[in-house]
Amino acid sequence: MSDQEGRFREYLGAKGLRITPERQAVLTAVLGIQGHFTADQLYLRLERKNPRASRATVYRTLEHLVGSGLVDKVDLGGQQAFYENFYGREHHDHLICLGCGEIIEFTSRAIEELQDSVCREHQFEARSHSHKILGHCRKCH
Amino acid sequence: MSDQEGRFREYLGAKGLRITPERQAVLTAVLGIQGHFTADQLYLRLERKNPRASRATVYRTLEHLVGSGLVDKVDLGGQQAFYENFYGREHHDHLICLGCGEIIEFTSRAIEELQDSVCREHQFEARSHSHKILGHCRKCH
DNA sequence: GTTGAGATTGAGACTAAGTCTCGACTACTG
């Protein structure tokens, strides 16, 4: 049992939720994906596996995975929500190429600190943030 | 004729688009709104006026207003797009209260500069960005 | 092991926001 599986079970247990084959299948599928993915891409992967999971279950399970901290839901614009494996990773933001769709991750301690001070100035208690920069990547100039 | 109206007419003219009563009605309604609004709120205002404008026309005209720089489309999360009057204003980002929905605007030259340097590092040509911070405002702690 | 309360599931109906279609209409140019 992977660390992730342990963490997920713990999370479910603590909330009186059950460990089901569908939830395990979703977790396994998520762990096998690299990079950013949509709920639908995840569903498509699971569709032909056994055990499978319905679209409804995929959405429901993703919420639990986000709740347990294993997955991060990220707003990359467009109409669909994106998700990414978050286990062992740390917060970052994104550059999104309008040409080829490439997603580049960035972290900036300095920006995060300035954010904090903006919040302090406004006596605002930040819970989360989303910072994305749209433009063209090196290859797409 | 206001500056805004002049600017809009100029924009339309330059693109071979027509100045119609519906488009004028939308512009007038937009100018009468303060703060951030949704397409639907705008449509509701116009519904009972004369001339009115259909939902389709409201959406279509908003695009032209954004194109002309009179209106800014801002991503505040949630499912609907928000817009705001942008004439004579400058770029800013938003703090969004999860409690009461209040929207606080902020500007940070320092953050914008750090953004630029992040882009430079990745040889990324920024076109636009969206930076929002979710949390609780002073009144909602 | 059996059992029952309560959690979970999948199919498909539903919602919400916005886009698209197309026949009727209208602004502008010459």
Place this chain on the structure above:
DNA sequence: CAGTAGTCGAGACTTAGTCTCAATCTCAAC
């Protein structure tokens, strides 16, 4: 003032996700 695009509105359609509910399953307590 006529012809040609551009524009309009009604409503069908799309997309992403949520909700409903009857059937099924999990798990802790016997």
